[in-house]
Amino acid sequence: MIRNLSEAEFLPRLGLAVGIYILWAAFFLSLAAFENGGVKVLVAIPVLLSAILFGMRGAVLGTMVGIVGHFGLHAIAGTGSFGDFIQDGNLINGAVLLSIALMVGYFNRYKSDGASEVVQKSVDTLRGQERNLLREQLNTISMEFNASAHRKLVITEVTRCAATHISRALRPDFLAIAVADLENRKITVEQAIGVRMLGFTYGDVRSVSEALNDSLSAGELIAVNHEELVELTGTSHVAAATLEAGLRSALIANFRKDDGDLVAQIWIGSAGQAQYSDLEVGFIAQMAGHFKSAVENARNSESLKQLQRHLVAQNELLAQMQDGVEGAEGELRLSNNQLTHLNESKTQFMSEVAHEIKSPLAVMIGYADILRFDTEHMGSDQRKYAASIEGSARQLEVLIDDLSDITNMESGHFNTVKKPHDVMKVVKSVVEGLKVSNPKFEMRIQLSDFITDFEVDGDPARLSQVFTNLISNALKYSSEDQFVEISARKAAGKLRIAIIDRGLGISDSDLEQLFTPYFRSMNTEVRHRPGTGLGLFLSKSLVEEHGGSLTVSSKVGVGSTFTVELSPSSNSAIASAA
Amino acid sequence: MRILVMDDNSDIRVLLVSVLQRAEFEVIEAADGTTVAAWVEDANPDVIILDLMMPGMDGWETLEQLKSNTASKHIPVIISSALRDEEDFEKARRMGAVDYMPKPWSADDLVARIRKAVTVGKSKREAA
Numbered sequence: 124m125i126r127n128l129s130e131a132e133f134l135p136r137l138g139l140a141v142g143i144y145i146l147w148a149a150f151f152l153s154l155a156a157f158e159n160g161g162v163k164v165l166v167a168i169p170v171l172l173s174a175i176l177f178g179m180r181g182a183v184l185g186t187m188v189g190i191v192g193h194f195g196l197h198a199i200a201g202t203g204s205f206g207d208f209i210q211d212g213n214l215i216n217g218a219v220l221l222s223i224a225l226m227v228g229y230f231n232r233y234k235s236d237g238a239s240e241v242v243q244k245s246v247d248t249l250r251g252q253e254r255n256l257l258r259e260q261l262n263t264i265s266m267e268f269n270a271s272a273h274r275k276l277v278i279t280e281v282t283r284c285a286a287t288h289i290s291r292a293l294r295p296d297f298l299a300i301a302v303a304d305l306e307n308r309k310i311t312v313e314q315a316i317g318v319r320m321l322g323f324t325y326g327d328v329r330s331v332s333e334a335l336n337d338s339l340s341a342g343e344l345i346a347v348n349h350e351e352l353v354e355l356t357g358t359s360h361v362a363a364a365t366l367e368a369g370l371r372s373a374l375i376a377n378f379r380k381d382d383g384d385l386v387a388q389i390w391i392g393s394a395g396q397a398q399y400s401d402l403e404v405g406f407i408a409q410m411a412g413h414f415k416s417a418v419e420n421a422r423n424s425e426s427l428k429q430l431q432r433h434l435v436a437q438n439e440l441l442a443q444m445q446d447g448v449e450g451a452e453g454e455l456r457l458s459n460n461q462l463t464h465l466n467e468s469k470t471q472f473m474s475e476v477a478h479e480i481k482s483p484l485a486v487m488i489g490y491a492d493i494l495r496f497d498t499e500h501m502g503s504d505q506r507k508y509a510a511s512i513e514g515s516a517r518q519l520e521v522l523i524d525d526l527s528d529i530t531n532m533e534s535g536h537f538n539t540v541k542k543p544h545d546v547m548k549v550v551k552s553v554v555e556g557l558k559v560s561n562p563k564f565e566m567r568i569q570l571s572d573f574i575t576d577f578e579v580d581g582d583p584a585r586l587s588q589v590f591t592n593l594i595s596n597a598l599k600y601s602s603e604d605q606f607v608e609i610s611a612r613k614a615a616g617k618l619r620i621a622i623i624d625r626g627l628g629i630s631d632s633d634l635e636q637l638f639t640p641y642f643r644s645m646n647t648e649v650r651h652r653p654g655t656g657l658g659l660f661l662s663k664s665l666v667e668e669h670g671g672s673l674t675v676s677s678k679v680g681v682g683s684t685f686t687v688e689l690s691p692s693s694n695s696a697i698a699s700a701a
Numbered sequence: 702m703r704i705l706v707m708d709d710n711s712d713i714r715v716l717l718v719s720v721l722q723r724a725e726f727e728v729i730e731a732a733d734g735t736t737v738a739a740w741v742e743d744a745n746p747d748v749i750i751l752d753l754m755m756p757g758m759d760g761w762e763t764l765e766q767l768k769s770n771t772a773s774k775h776i777p778v779i780i781s782s783a784l785r786d787e788e789d790f791e792k793a794r795r796m797g798a799v800d801y802m803p804k805p806w807s808a809d810d811l812v813a814r815i816r817k818a819v820t821v822g823k824s825k826r827e828a829a
Contacts, residue, residue, distance in 0.1 A: 478754060481783035482710045485805035489716040492808035493723065513807075520805055524785070540787040584787045 143172060170221075186221040250402065257292060257406045264288045264410055268417035278302050278425070281417040282387075288410065289391065293403060297373075297392030302418060376407055378415040387418050466534040473530040477523045484523075487516045517560075518653050524588075525657040529640060532664060539582035539668055543692040546579045546586055547611060550620065553590040554609070557598070564598060572610040577618045578692040581669045589665050589673075592658040593622045593685050599652050601626025601682065618689045625682035634677060638663045702819060703727040705746035707734055707763065708781070709755040713804075717750065720808040726815070734763025742772040748815050748822070751798070753782040753789070761796070768797040777822035779814060781806065 173185030267284045282300045290298055374391040389411070494501055494509035501509070531537040558565045579586075597607040601624040608623040627648050629637060636642045643649070643656040666673040666687055677683035704726045706717045711732070718728045729744050731737065734751075735758045749767065753760030760780065767773045777799040782789070785803035793801050799818045802811060 478783045481804045482713055485783075486710075486712045486716050488805040489713075489720060489808050493720060496809070516805065538786070538788065540791060582787045584785070584790065 182221070182225045186225075254402055257402060260288055260292055261406065261409055261413070265413050268413050278418060278421045281414070281421050285389070285410065285414045285417075289389070289407070292406060293391060295391040296394040297390070299390040299392075300387065301389075302387045374404070374407065376411045378411060378418065387414065389414075470530050470534040470536055473527045477527040480523050481520070484516050484520050488513050488520075491516065521658075522655050525655055525661055528661055529657055532661075539585050539665070541580045541582055541669070543578050543580050543694045544583050545576045546581065546583075546618065546689060547574065547576050549583050549587050550590050550609070550611065553587055553594060557591070557594060563603060567598060567603070567606055568594070569606050569608045570610075571608055572612050574611050574613060574618075577611070577613070577689075578694070579618065579669070579689050580692045580694070581689070585665050586669070589662045589687065590620075590622075592662045593687070596658065597622050597624035597626070597683070597685070599654075600624065600649065614688075616691060618691070620687045620689075621684055622686075623682065623684045627683075628679040628681050629675070629677040629683055630679050634675065637675060638673075702748070703729060703744070703746045704815065705729045705731065705741070705744060705749045705776075707731045707737070707749065707755070707760075708752040709733060710752070713752070713781075717811075720811060721815075724812045724815075733757040734760070734766065737763055738766050738770055738773070741767065741770070741776075746776060748818050749776055749778045750781050750815075751778050753780060753784055761792075764793070764796050764798060775822070775826055777818040779818055781811075 170182070170185035170189040173181040173188070264284065267288075268281060282302060286298060286300055289295065372393045374393075376389040376391075378387040378389075389407075391407070491509045491513035495506050495513060497506070528537065554568055554570070558568065594607065594609065601607065605625045609620065610623070611618065611620045613619070627646070629644070630646070633644045633646070638659050640660040641656040642660075643654060663673045666689070669689060671687060671689040674686050674688075675683060676686075704721050706714055706721070706728055707730075708714050708717070709732050714730045714732075718730065721728045729746060733755045751760050751763060755763075758766075760782065764778060764780075767776065767778060774797070778797065779800040779802060780793045780798045781802050781804060783804045790801050799821060800814050802814060
């Protein structure tokens with residue numbers, strides 16, 4: 124192919140030819156010897172020279188200059204008119220010269236085109252080599268990214284690798300690689316070569332991205348020329364730093380995630396008006412792809428590692444807690460066993476103590492009883508003392524029974540034997556028993572609204588214990604001239620027995636703790652009367668054990684009402700239903 | 702009327718003797734029931750007052766022996782014990798005791814119950 128010289132190539136060569144020609148003319152003028160043949164030969168020399176130098180165009184131009192020059196010389200020398208010049212055979216000479224020059228030029232054209240083809244070939248070879256080199260480098264980068272992924276998958280390692288390869292391939296005057304920390308919304312320069320960096324900020328890079336938005340939407344790479352850089356200085360420290368460092372243009376590569384978030388940015392600055400070949404831009408673009416993946420992998424790996432560290436820490440904490448819990452569990456189990464054992468021994472001890480105490484109590488009560496009713500030998504005072512001995516012994520008996528009940532309850536040995544029976548009989552016998560034990564009670568206990576019978580499923584002995592406790596409390600905590608009223612009625616199919624006294628009454632604070640074991644009021648009036656603080660707790664527990672309820676309402680100075688509610692026997696329910 | 706008192710506690714026995722003698726009963730004492738089967742027929746009591754927790758042969762075994770022996774099974778037995786659970790009451794009833802008096806009982810009550818037991822026992826025997 125004919126390769127025409129470009130303007131840039133042609134003009135200096137033309138200048139050179141004109142120069143030679145002027146020198147040649149000057150030489151002839153100084154010689155002042157105008158021999159026709161000699162002149163013709165001499166004219167031919169620059170023409171041929173021009174043809175050699177400039178090919179076909181040179182040949183035509185050279186010939187024309189030669190003819191004009193030759194005529195000019197004739198005119199200067201005054202050796203004849205234009206007709207003489209033509210007749211002198213100069214036109215033929217010129218034609219001959221032109222043909223020779225054209226031949227030379229034609230030859231030279233082939234010669235020069237051949238040479239340019241060789242140059243082109245060598246350029247192509249070089250480009251091919253460069254391409255291969257870059258391709259190899261890309262492979263290396265890819266491998267290194269992956270290798271670094273395995274060896275040390277961290278962002279600094281990835282950026283270091285990218286920086287090394289970019290500077291090796293492009294030898295830029297300035298290079299900066301910034302990586303975004305998406306969590307903290309900032310971007311930090313991981314690698315910088317050639318320029319002292321002022322430090323990227325996320326906003327900085329964002330503003331650059333926004334300023335370049337139109338261009339960036341087309342691709343991830345953007346070349347920025349000097350004017351654009353100047354424009355960017357208002358928004359970007361990087362641009363300012365780049366200019367400050369004397370750079371005039373830059374290639375910026377942005378890496379974004381699929382959702383558009385910026386992952387990283389690479390700045391490749393150039394001291395001149397950088398011209399990057401398609402090859403180089405392609406290299407950066409491809410490398411950018413690898414780099415982006417590597418950065419994302421590194422970031423994932425880092426958050427994974429962080430998560431792993433976090434999990435390990437959590438695990439350790441859990442293990443510690445587990446150890447603690449196991450230890451505590453072991454201790455608890457141990458102390459639980461000890462407690463169970465202790466409870467067993469306590470129950471065993473209580474039942475033995477109760478038995479051992481009851482025999483002497485029986486003896487005391489028995490003899491006191493004999494003395495109490497022995498009008499033949501005993502004075503009234505003595506009989507009163509005997510009654511007092513018996514009363515105290517009875518209190519002791521109640522205390523022993525309550526204590527042993529509570530111990531049994533706590534250790535789970537408490538058992539009630541339930542059977543259907545008429546609970547009203549139990550209440551009546553309790554009332555009778557109390558009246559017998561103290562003749563004064565005869566007058567004080569009033570039955571009102573008293574239903575005749577009501578069958579429940581229960582343990583008569585235990586229910587008897589409950590009513591004995593409640594009625595004797597009512598008698599105990601009211602004065603000797605006050606009545607205790609007992610009412611028994613049906614309400615919603617249930618039996619409701621109320622024991623109503625008009626005695627001391629219970630304060631609100633005492634009411635809160637009334638059914639707590641061992642609770643006794645601090646009220647001195649109450650304290651003067653004997654009690655263990657166990658009776659009400661036991662009564663409530665026993666009633667609840669029977670599926671019933673024990674409630675209290677009271678007012679200080681007005682009196683108290685204890686209400687027991689019991690469900691009818693399932694047998695009688697069936698019977699009445701039938 | 703003759704009452705057999707069986708209790709390992711001598712104080713209780715002495716008390717029972719004085720209470721029962723004052724009620725004009727004749728009293729025979731025994732500290733345990735080990736040999737009761739051999740002599741109860743000869744002793745021929747009208748009522749037996751039996752403690753449950755005794756060393757050697759306890760009250761339950763004694764009761765069983767008395768009730769399985771034709772010579773003694775008709776004699777009313779009243780249990781006198783510190784045990785006061787409904788379970789024990791039930792068990793005693795099931796094994797043939799006519800009454801159960803949890804310790805400490807009152808003397809009056811005891812005497813009344815003995816009289817009642819004798820009457821019930823007599824009417825039962827007459828009915829049989």
